Amino acid sequence: MAKQVVTESARRRRRPTKNGVVLSEQLIVETALRMLKEHGREGLTVRRLGTALGADPSSLYRYFRGTDDLTLAIADELMGRAMRGRRSVGDWRGDLRDLGLRIHSAYLAHPQAAVLTASRVSGRANEIAADETILGVLRSAGFPDPEAVRIYQAFIDQTLAFAALDAASLALPDTARTADERVWQATYARLPADTHPNIAATAPLLVDRMNESAYPHALDMLLDSAEATLATARGETVTSRKGVTAP
Template sequence: MNERVVPPAARRRRRPTKQGVVLSEELIVGTALRLIEEHGADALSVRRLGRALGADPSSLYRYFRTADDLLLAVADELIGRTLHAWHPTGDWRADLRDLGLRMHAGALAHPRAAVLGSYRVTGRVHEIRAVEAILGVLRGAGFPDPEAVRIYHAFVDQALAHGALDSASAAMPRAARDAEAAVWRATYARLPGDTHPHIAATARHLVADMAHSSYPAALDLLLDAAAARLAAAAPASRS
């Protein structure tokens, strides 16, 4: 795609495409998300997207300046889908835990797009809403502004990193995933205690635990640390 773009008010296509649908930003983003999951972001092209929509590829320039602009819109769409199902209750720790788990689940539902979105800043409506909401939860809990930003940063990066890590694993062929899981049983569980005492002592726990994502445990550790910092800051604020 190039840098041509039509103002938002003029973007809506008046005539249906060859498949009888009317183009919209939402339709294009949803179709791009599907194609990314089927073929990968590198394989997404204006030609392929136009073919999937039954539209002339040039018509997509009415909605997005560049291919990168479209990819950012796809990343923002994933954020929006997570926020749609999340409703803060006023319990900051429960709310952040719920949001983090929803972010992780959303990444696993769209593994290829999640890897793409894990390192991009979209600056779009859903991301802005997420930043505002998370900071609101933290500031409402009583975290000082510098601490709220620090915890927000760690919380989001942790969720995105684990989402990308687990999404990359989920995107592997089933045979490859099974082979990796078997290593813990076939190799680590058989190491002798005289040469590898710590692995041998914890082998059964390694076999049981390493087959699952560490994100829920990592999230709880982060929230534990945040709660401890909040408790420590409370007496200082009263002095």
């Protein structure tokens, strides 16, 4: 007699753990996010995760094939949080700007998880939904498909790259991050004009700006370029947000 196939859902635990909770993929991911936030990457192991859930560590393999599979689920959860409650603002540029800021903020809310996952491609539901939304915004705006894909790639790579960079700074120990922030005032602002004329001339601006994320500014630059590209595709002339007219 052929062995009866047990479905994936049937293999998953239904009885409460020692902590009185019923395991689920969502609960495991949320617990992993909390552990990353509190203890960093080194603090997230299957054994410690099982302890936090009040479950035998081996039971986690009913939900994930291994730690890498869990990492991809964490990445997808961050993207899902970015997209949750999202509404169109009414124009393609505003929609893309809102999407970028949402993704960047969602990752920075969990810096340890962002450093771990920003470079990964999960292929999971939330990631796919976000990609479909971004491409839909671009194609609906009238971008030809080759340009839509080019801008999509630049948009999502830039967003995740800044998320990883900014998250890496937030993930530093407080003493290290504070020391880095002080360098602009303690070192750059004191460089003499005779040896470093350009830094000396812009020092007050550097001190004011360099400890803030450049992502919103970089995002606007990308959107300016995309807007000019769309105008060219339409044979139009566009006036940028700063009043410079492009053919």
